[in-house]
Amino acid sequence: MYVIRNVMHCKPGMVKDLVNKLKEMNNLMKKADPKIQTRIMTDVSGARFWTAIIEVETESVERHEEMAQKAMQDPAVAKSLGEYHKFVESGYREIFKLEN
Numbered sequence: 207m208y209v210i211r212n213v214m215h216c217k218p219g220m221v222k223d224l225v226n227k228l229k230e231m232n233n234l235m236k237k238a239d240p241k242i243q244t245r246i247m248t249d250v251s252g253a254r255f256w257t258a259i260i261e262v263e264t265e266s267v268e269r270h271e272e273m274a275q276k277a278m279q280d281p282a283v284a285k286s287l288g289e290y291h292k293f294v295e296s297g298y299r300e301i302f303k304l305e306n
Contacts, residue, residue: 207265208265208270210264211299211302212260212261213258213299214290214294215254215294217294217295221248221293224258224293227286227289228258231283232244234282234286235273235277239273239277
């Protein structure tokens with residue numbers, strides 16, 4: 207099992223808008239894969255303000271990529287993903303293998 211985190215540093219004051227967009231995208235992704243396990247988090251004390259994270263649990267990195275490709279075939283998902291860039295300054299992805 208893997209945990210994939212997409213960490214996004216928002217433009218000042220835009221984290222709430224990004225969280226709303228992530229919730230919208232999350233609902234669309236659940237239509238593509240109802241078993242998907244996700245969490246949306248915001249930073250409350252880190253080195254950078256205005257950080258949002260979407261975390262996904264998946265059985266494999268390949269499975270995550272397959273799900274993402276399938277979801278991107280939905281025009282609503284593609285449109286939603288294209289819109290999140292207006293809220294984000296930078297970001298990165300972390301991939302962890304669960305060892306328990």
